[in-house]
Structure formats: C-alpha cells, structure tokens
Amino acid sequence: MKTHLKPTDADQALEAVRWAISEETPLELVGNGSKRALGRPFQATHTLDLSGLTGVTLYEPEELVLSARAGTPLAELEALLAENRQQFAFEPTDFGPLLGGEAGRQTIGGVVSCNLAGPRRVKAGAVRDHFLGCQAVSGRGEAFKAGGRVVKNVTGYDLPKLVAGAYGTLTVLTEVTLKVLPAPEVTRTVLVRGLDDTDAIRVMALALQSPYEVAGAAHVPASLAGGLGVEELGTGGSDAAATAIRLEGFGRSIEYRAGKLRDLLGGFGTVDFLDREPSLAFWAALRDVKPFVAQPERLVWRLSVPPADGARVVADIKRRLPGSDAYFDWGGGLIWLAVDPGAEAAGQHAVRGAVGLGGGSGGGHATLIRAPDTVRASSDVFHPQPAPLAALSARVKETLDPKRIFNPGRMYAGV
C-alpha cells in the first residue's frame, strides 16, 4: 500500500526515515507540490511529505539571518521579511504555474533543494550562496547538523552547498538557516528596444562590465515579449524585442546609474525605462518563465552557458530545431528554451550538442524542465556527466544515502 507520511517535527521525520531504511523502501520527499514534475520520474512506494514541518525558529533582521523548518511556505517567509524591508536576495523562482500547478505553493526546503535562483543571480549569487546551515536526516537514519548560522564559517566541509541543488536525493532537510539581505528601496529597469540576440548579448555584457551595479540583465526577443504580460512592453512588431537592465538600490543612486547606462547603451537602440510596478512585473514574469506557461504543450529547457556564448548557442539550436523559441537571463548565461512537442527525445541531441559537452574551462549544461513523464523517462533530464565525475557523484550519494531511500533516480539513474 502506498503510504503518505506527514511528520510534524524533526523526530518524526527521523523515525519515518528509519522505518523506510529498515523496510528498504524508497521515499519520495515532497514539500508542497510545486516542482514534483521536475526531474526523472521514479518509483517510490511511500511519500514523505515535509509540509508539516513549519515555523520560523529564528529571525534576527539586524544579523541578516533567518532559520525555519523546512516545510514552511516560502510565501510566509517572504511576507515576514517584507515587514522588515528584507528579502532572500537570490530571488527564488516559482515553477508552480510552469509545471501546471498553482503559484506561491513552494516550501523553503524545496527551494533550497533545487537551488533555482532568479535574475539577481548575476549580482547576489544562487540559493547555495545564501544557505548557511541546516538540520537534516541522512539516509543512514541519523539526524545531523551542518554549517552554522553565521555568514563567515569555514569549520569543516561546507555540507549545505552539497544539499542545495541535490533535489532531495541526499538528505531530508528538517530546518534551514539562510542569509537575508535588505530589500532595495527602488527598482528601475533600463530598456533597449529592437535588438537581435547578438547585439543584445553585447549590450548586456557592457552593462555588466560597468560599475553601475546591475541586478539583472535579460533579453526577450519580439516573438516572446508579449507573452510576459507587461503592458508597457507592447504586444508585437519588430521593435518589441526588449533588452532589460535592472537597477536596484537607493533613489538618488538609481537616478544617477540609469542616466549613466542610458549614455552607455544609447548607441544600440532606443532607450526606455520601466518604473517600479512594471519593472517588478517584468522580472517576476521572466523569473517564473511566464512566456511558456501559456504554451503547455511545448517542452521547456533551461540552459546555463558562458554568457557571451548565449546567442551562438540559441542560433545553433534554432537551426537544428526550427520552431523553437528562446529568451535570455543572466546576461545571456541563462537560456529559457521552448521546443515543439514533436522533437525526437525532446531535442536533447540538438540542445546538448549546442551547449558543447566538456569544452575546456568553458562548460555549460542543459536541464529538461518541463516534459511529459514518458519523455522525461526516456531522456537525460539532467546533463550527462563525464565518467569520473559521475562516479564521484555516485560515491557522494553513497555517503549520505547508501540504501538509496531518498528520491532514487530523480537526478540520474542509480543515484
């Protein structure tokens, strides 16, 4: 019988894991349902639902630190932070709608486990960069802690880094401690209109190379700009392509930096500005992949590449997969790609071929974010790894979860 276990505290979570180990039966770890359709489909007889572990256990705004039980809804934490004019600077993505569910459901444990950061990644870092410590249960049936609650800590191995982005395949997180930062007083976006991908990458690089503290650099081609649902961007026409540079901070500083950027980028095309409300809407839509939410039949890929390669990679993919669409975040380094459903094996050969496996210090990867179960079962959802790295990763899994109890196979077969 399929059992749904819902512990309400860390001791119960530990007990549940011990039971699963003694039964040698895998568990699907779940938070609140937002990203269940991400990763390789796998068989787990039982569900370990962590959404019952809720509550903030420590919040010291002047220390820039917050601890919460892993099942606490992100929305609740963001509301609490907002009261103190603070935020999670990594700008967590919300894949709920993209993956066919509701918005605003994710838990902080799930956010950390997937390490999916938003547009501010280029300035503020990823989730892992803000993840200071945790309480967890290993697949050996042991409760342990790792990291700490202070920003500067080099005591022993940085285990929290390992857990961030492990998609629940290494440990059950019961409590997490994160660094928080002041929320910006003002947000404004500088828009250059009508650029093609290649020029857009150049513009973004110029902005990111400037001393004006850019907190987001994205390019949405004309075909997708309307799909963001931001009125100020208009709905079509060849000028509709939007290259966006986000500025955040104190009012006077924004005025000054926006002016400097207009001077710097003016030669490339018309420069517009988005003020606070449309700006917030634009970056939220971009972060949550809104242009592809309304096209549920298309497969969605997320690529991370050296930013200057962005346009080349997309041109290469479009040549091999006509009809695909893409937009860029992280100055060109993050590519959101939609592929028509007919493509063989989700187009993985075209996509991964363009990213260029194992190319010296450059590198990159492509992840299949949205596709039907059957497709995800028959393709590599996560980027295939060279043999020595795959072997090392498997040995790392072994140290935390030797019986392969947690989400077995969600990332890689056998891991």
Added chain:
Amino acid sequence: MKMPTPDASVLARRAEIVNALRAIVPGEGVIVERDEMRVYETDALTAYRQLPMVVVLPTTTEQVSQVLKYCNELGIKVVPRGAGTSLSGGALPLADGIILGLGKFNKILDIDYANRTVTAQPGVTNLGITTAVAHEGFYYAPDPSSQIACTIGGNIAENSGGVHCLKYGLTTNNVLGIEMVLMNGDIVRLGGKHLDAEGYDLLGIMTGSEGLLGVVTEVTVRILRKPETLRAVLIGFPSSETGGNCVAAIIAAGIIPGGMEMMDKPAIHAAEEFVHAGYPLDVEALLIVELDGPEAEVNHLIGEVEKIARDCGAVSVRVSESEDERMVFWAGRKAAFPAVGRISPDYLCMDGTIPRKQLPLVLNRMTEMSEKHGLRVANVFHAGDGNLHPLILYDANKPGELQAAEDFGADILKLCVEVGGVLTGEHGVGVEKRDLMTHQFTEIDLNQQQRLKCAFDPEGLLNPGKVFPQLHRCAELGRMHIHRGQIPFPDLPRF
C-alpha cells in the same frame, strides 16, 4: 600536537619512492636534501614544524595525476601546498608523506572580459589575478590580507576571505570552476565559465576542504568592475557596546558597506604608534566603515552612516575627503598585526565568528579570560560579519606562556561556539583547531563529514591528521546501525 604515526614500511622504501617520483617529474622537480626541504617544514603557523619525506614540484596536471595515482597505489600520504601562508597548519608536512608543491603552476591561462572571468593555474597569487585585469578596470573581490603571497589554489582550499567579504562574499561565492585531481589520479572538471553547474555541488564542497579531498590544478574565478568611488568613515566609540550597536544600526538601515572593521583599545594604540594614522586614542573602540559603488550612492550613504554613528553615541566621526585620507584610515588597520608584533615578542592570532550582537558579551568575557590566563589580548575584527581576530600576546621564552596562550585561545573559540558562532571564520581548522571540532559538532556530524572524504579519498591519504580530531577507516564509517522497525511510529500522522 599528535599527528598520524609515520608508516615505517613507507619510510624504509624512500629511495625507491624518490626514483619513481623522478620518473614522473624529471629535473629539479623532486627535492630530497634536508637543507633544501627546510623551506617546506612549516607554514605560517610556525609553532609546528616537520620535515617531509620528499618534496615534489610538478608542472602539469598529468604529472599531478601520475604522482597521486602512484602514491595511492603504494599508500603514501600527500600534503598539497600553495604558498604556505596557512595560519592553521593546513600545509604542515608529514614525516612519511610527500609535499606536493603547486608553486610552478603559476600562469594565468585565460582572461575573458566578455564573460568576466579569469582562468589561472593554482599557484598564481590572489593579487596576481587582480593585477592581470586592473588595467581594464577589473578586480578579483576576495582579498585576504596575505593576498600578495597566498595562491588562488590555497584560497580555494581554505575558502579565504578578506575585508570585502561582507558585500562580495568569500572565495566560494566567487569561484566558477576548477579542474582537480583525485587521489586515484582521476582528473575532474567542476563548473566552468557558466553559473551553477548542475549535479551535486562538489565545487562548493571542494572550496574550504583544506586540501583533504583533491588537488586543485586550475581555477576559474569571476572578476568584477572596480567601483567608481570608495570612501571611508572613521568612528570612535566610548565602549564596545556602542560600537557594536552602531554596526547593527547601519545594517538595519539597509546599508551593506564594502568593509566594516573594528579595533579595540589595545589594537588602536599599537596601530597608532606604528603608522601614525591619526586614530583617536581616548576611545574604547574604533570602527572603519567603507562605502564603495557609484559616486552618487557613496556620497549619499556616507552621510547616512555619519548620522547613524552620531545617534549611536560616537565620540568622534571623520569622513575621508580624499583617496590619500582613505588610505591613511586603512593603514593602521592593515598594519594591526605587525603593530601588535612590536609590543609583544610573540602573539597567537585566533579566528572565530560570532553572531554580531554577542560582541559586547564576548569582549567582556575575553577581558576576564585575559586576567585568568595572565596574558594580554588585542582585538581586530571584521565587524560586519562577526569574524573576530583576537591576538593573544605572549613570550615564547617564558616557560609556560605558549601553553597559556594556547589555552586562552581554546577558551575563546569555545566561547564563540557557545554564543552561536563557529570555531573558524576564515583561517580553517587545520591542525590548530582540529581537537576543538567536537565542541561544535557531534560525533554523528563529524562522521558524516568524514564519510564525504571517503568518497574522494577512500584510503585517507590526502592531508591526513588535519581538520578531524579522529582518523577513521572508511569501512568502519560505512557501517549502518538500523534496527528493524516494529510497529512503525504509531504517533505519526499518515493517510
């Protein structure tokens, strides 16, 4: 300091081992003479010394791979070494081990402004990276005080930080990729010029692993554009409490300075006597707050910080009006260690992090401990992130003083943990804080960390005796103790 017992059978085969290593690294790359090995017998934690069995200085990744593979097969211990500036004894040799020096890996391989990265061999110095890109207006943010000497490979191994960490992060937040060699000789690439390499974050684990997991042979870091403007404020306080409150108030106002450093009275006096920076001598605590960024922003925030400082009860506030003046403010802070060195024959530099609000309590307790141990202490610290560097003054020629200083240091670090902090904020555990690890971690926590080492180095040959108080065999760590569940957890809600 107890180190792993040397393996007599390995020592007995020294001549054969030297020959084999010479076959891999020809020419002058293998050093065997005692006198020539002297330079390698200690790192910057000079209280501990040990001659290695052999020193090997490879020049290519392929050689590193072959050396490690060979050592792995024969059960020979290996201690990697960069510039040897570690303050926790991380590069301390082992009598039956080789020192694998990365000093010849000293080339910058690629500068890529479009992607804002530099790729370098591990022996390039931290400052060398900034120097290579400074003419284009770029820099590498993490700036340990040892940056002229320490290597980028050593920085990865220690997850080094500096004054800029509060705003720009530690090494771990600025490294994008590495190439490394495992003890079995496997060459593995992690990350690259892109962000957030998918899969388990082994790059995150390697950073700060103190040379216990793999040997770093190439590093890709991100570089940043130099800020338009830098300005600093020098603020004097009548007590450490008021100083601490001011740090909290600045952060509560939403300001994250580029640097925020504090000194206590003994450190202020020592620094002032040494460099004549014009520090006020009648204050108990001195805070330097540096703002960096676009000009308009810096000028605005300097005013805010000035206001906050006065509201917090500062007795003196000086804002730098020129680049020279800013440099003078920093001169004293940057010279604080040598300055303290002038007022005492020896000192021990400690390194712990605490939640910032515990600062007054910790400083008061330190004063009490100072009386108990009969030794003076001067304090400089990275106030913005609660990273303390108490300098314990002693005289190695006076019997018992080194021991007293070490006991005092241990008491301070235990106190850091007690108030919610950690044993080390940037210098690493090494051999220095190894035996204190049990104060921060349970046996289960530590075993979990040691198991991770087993995934990288199952025979435990890479830098053993560092970081972990007890050496365990991987087989022993692998056992599981699980009792068959009877009736599974009746209290647990299920449906």
